[in-house]
Amino acid sequence: MKFTDGYWLIRDGVTLQRPAEVHDVEDLGDTLRVHAPVRRIESRGDTLNTPSITVTFTAPREDVIAVQIEHFAGRRESLPRFDLTSAPVTPVITRDEEQATFRSGRLEARVALHGPWQVDYRWDGTVLTSSTARSIGYAQVEGTGPFVHEQLALGVGEQIYGLGERFGAFVKNGQSVDIWNADGGTSSEQAYKNVPFYLSSRGYGVLVDDAGPVSFEVGSENVTATQFSVPGERLRYEVVGGGTPLEVIDRYTARSGRPPALPEWSFGLWLSTSFTTQYDEETVLSFVDGMAERGIPLSVFHFDCFWMRGFHWSDFRWDPATFPDPRGLIAKLHERGLKVCVWINPYIAQRSELFAEGAEAGHLLRTEDGSVWQTDLWQAGMGLVDMTSPAAREWFAGKLDALLEDGVDAFKTDFGERIPTEGVVWADGSDPLREHNFYTQQYNQVVFDLLEERRGKGEAVLFARSATAGGQRFPIHWGGDCESTYVAMAQSLRGGLSLVSSGFGYWSHDIGGFEGTPDPTLFKRWVAFGLLSSHSRLHGSSSYRVPWLFDEEAVDVMREFAELKQTLMPYLLEASATTTRTGAPVMRPMVLQFPEDPACRTLDAQYMLGEDLVVAPVLQEDGAVDVYLPAGRWVHLLDGEEVDASAGGRFLRRTYDVHSLGLFARAGSAPLALLGGAS
Known part of the structure; x- marks a missing residue:
């Protein structure tokens, strides 16, 4: 859902209030609570008739930070809620003259105490994403009611994946995505499986903890941020750190549930x-x-x-x-x-x-x-x-x-x-x-x-x-x-x-x-x-x-x-068995297996089956298929073609009859051994 009319203006029928500065911070032992009025407080009179946004940080699991943004805190909690598994950790909360820091494992949120609103989410000291002066918004939409939104910054070249089953472009940048289950087939923006979780190529994930309609603007309303909004007076989201995409999925599924063993x-x-x-x-x-x-x-x-x-x-x-x-x-x-x-x-x-x-x-x-x-x-x-x-x-x-x-x-x-x-x-x-x-x-x-x-x-x-x-x-x-x-x-x-x-x-x-x-x-x-x-x-x-x-x-x-x-x-x-243990999918996008390879970040016509098999289906009538093989040595599982990509990844164009497709195994891997192939 979009609230602005370009960068400078607000859409007709919308009033939008944003936290202007941090007024005070409460360290509650396992919680950091930040109070941020929507205008700068320069005198006692400024505390009158001034709404305030409350932002609360908790640590439901190690390396995960949960954030709650509220306008009116007294509104009744709505059911249903996602069934999320907690293993609460004792966060490390520190404060100096410039910032308050909330740390869960290797992930931390640094809240600037002076100047415009700024929260940086860091993994081992490196900034993953940020909530900035125009990020949080409390919106009243004429004829609809209140909404709360957040915008988390996108870095240069950062790409976003996920948000459930989506049949359009695999990379979500530039898309507007509404989390709303619908029976719409596979050729529209509707989807049967909507999941308010996205994965970043920078090595973090974000879950919006709301079972209802969540609207995402991924580099669309603000081309340098991922915005998400929900109706009502509060918004909850969780930042899941960090490292490789598969490590993020491991932490996320530890929170939202592991896939079970299958017969x-x-x-x-x-x-x-x-x-x-x-x-x-x-x-x-x-x-x-x-x-x-x-x-x-x-x-x-x-x-x-x-x-x-x-x-x-x-x-x-x-x-x-x-x-x-x-x-x-x-x-x-x-x-x-x-x-x-x-x-x-x-x-x-x-x-x-x-x-x-x-x-x-x-x-x-x-x-x-x-x-x-x-x-x-x-x-x-x-x-x-x-x-x-x-x-x-x-x-x-x-x-x-x-x-x-x-x-x-x-x-x-x-x-x-x-x-x-x-x-x-x-x-x-x-x-x-x-x-x-x-x-x-x-x-x-x-x-x-x-x-x-x-x-x-x-x-x-x-x-x-x-x-x-x-x-x-x-x-x-x-x-x-x-x-x-x-x-x-x-x-x-x-x-x-x-x-x-x-x-x-x-x-x-x-x-x-x-x-x-x-x-x-x-x-x-x-x-x-x-x-x-x-x-x-x-x-x-x-x-x-x-x-x-x-x-x-x-x-x-x-x-x-x-x-x-x-x-x-x-x-x-x-x-x-790995899926059950870590959440890593059996079929996986190339970027999940090879996140360090920039060529893999946009590939959506091939995938990994397990960690050792590249599968590139034939998707056109003439039998031609483009296959990208990341750095290493690869062997075609059916025809024995060997490809040495040791010096760096290689794109191949091949034409296969109906008895074959792009199907390459890492040299020396289990699939080759099972077929009695070369090492």
């Missing part, structure tokens, strides 16, 4: 019925057996929406006309060595028998007059499970538990973005504006916790679409509804790289694209990309994704890359 089977190939296609037991088994007959290893079979009857989503009952013996079918899939996943969402259609049951028990979201909130968007007359209610969560989990009794192993937790904000009342009194983004956290946690309880830790797996900060605790997440084009494949990759820069350890996407049917060549290119992602799923909207429906070469390509992923499984599992 080996989840890394294999998932096959779906697709969305609106016709399918029954005969179709399902023909697909599964067809993959086996062609030597394509399969790990999971997924039943999408129409395992239930149309107009009944969700009643969690198998369509008896299509699946008269679901337990028998699931048993047949298990006998074939497969796990079973089914699609769910948190909406209860009016025709579902669960609607009346949930309404009577108070488990569905209510309007201000006590009625059940309903809409016809998606399913006719549907209501929404009130995930703020412990009783509703238990009720919802109980319905899913019956599916686990049938033998289901995992759930695709779809939707969670279309959450109303007007005229509704949540059971726990949550602010509807803040519940909009946070709903997905409660939804996915209910399902994940049930799976952990029933299947055991290390066996719980979701396939989730929506998320917010901390959602990495409930993996896996996939990229949402993309078109079947090369452009959409690149969009999806950018979204994934942005998401994992925000603390998410795993990511997947619909191989072949969701909307439409890819041509055979595009399908084969996407197969290679998909099977070199952390998780791999074949899925579409109105057409099937089994390879023999494209051509026989697609069968060969899928077999080759599925077998390649199986061969690499020990390497992937080791990378996953």
Whole structure:
């Protein structure tokens, strides 16, 4: 959200007040509190009719500094709040004539006591970023209400990443980003997974600790700062130091939650019925057996929406006309060595028998007059499970538990973005504006916790679409509804790289694209990309994704890359163990692995799979791909090409047929050893 009209003026309808100077500082032992009036105090009379901004510094963990900016401190705390893990440290607070310093581990905030407002955030003495005279603002916006904003300085050449899943440019500089979950596909500024955390190339991160709408202006309103603003009277944010990007993600996920361990089977190939296609037991088994007959290893079979009857989503009952013996079918899939996943969402259609049951028990979201909130968007007359209610969560989990009794192993937790904000009342009194983004956290946690309880830790797996900060605790997440084009494949990759820069350890996407049917060549290119992602799923909207429906070469390509992923499984599992331990994503942008290499800072068409594999998917029809290899010796994993970049990184342009792509391993690394390649 922008408040100014250029550098000098304020926008019409906006009044803006900023701290003018530090008036006094309180050292409260574990807290530093700074009082800053919005004008200079030169006489006693100046203390009258003068608003003051209070800025409070605390240390929730070592190397993390939490900052709270308040105008009116008496306003009620709004729910929900992010579930952040604290390990409070005793900060070091010092003061001299010129400054007050608040130190948490190697990170410190230095507050200037004289002159204009100035706070420098330093890591081992080096300035990472600063809050300056025009940074903090308390704004009254006509017809909307109050907002609080902060601007943290951007250094020369500094680049910003993250803010959840974003399908535009990987580097966020110059962008306006609204943290607001929406079902908008992969070709707009909207996103399913919005995370108010960004990562800087200078080696720090910033989390805005607000579950509601947060507006970011990244070098846009002020081209030398990242601005973030929230509605209300207070703004909380945390500066996470410092060092390499992976060290910052380590500290951030220690605070917001680590990705858990995942079972080996989840890394294999998932096959779906697709969305609106016709399918029954005969179709399902023909697909599964067809993959086996062609030597394509399969790990999971997924039943999408129409395992239930149309107009009944969700009643969690198998369509008896299509699946008269679901337990028998699931048993047949298990006998074939497969796990079973089914699609769910948190909406209860009016025709579902669960609607009346949930309404009577108070488990569905209510309007201000006590009625059940309903809409016809998606399913006719549907209501929404009130995930703020412990009783509703238990009720919802109980319905899913019956599916686990049938033998289901995992759930695709779809939707969670279309959450109303007007005229509704949540059971726990949550602010509807803040519940909009946070709903997905409660939804996915209910399902994940049930799976952990029933299947055991290390066996719980979701396939989730929506998320917010901390959602990495409930993996896996996939990229949402993309078109079947090369452009959409690149969009999806950018979204994934942005998401994992925000603390998410795993990511997947619909191989072949969701909307439409890819041509055979595009399908084969996407197969290679998909099977070199952390998780791999074949899925579409109105057409099937089994390879023999494209051509026989697609069968060969899928077999080759599925077998390649199986061969690499020990390497992937080791990378996953690192993810669980440190938060480092299995798929990661080049800049996370090589932050010292300036060439890596803008790359968004290739990535690292673990720490030793460069993957550059073919994203254009002619098979050409540009690959950047950082300093070192590299070997193409499939054709054995050796590239000596010991003297510095190298850009290559290569053209590959559909059986290959840009895929280079560090010389002497585990992937080469697993394939019996050269050292």
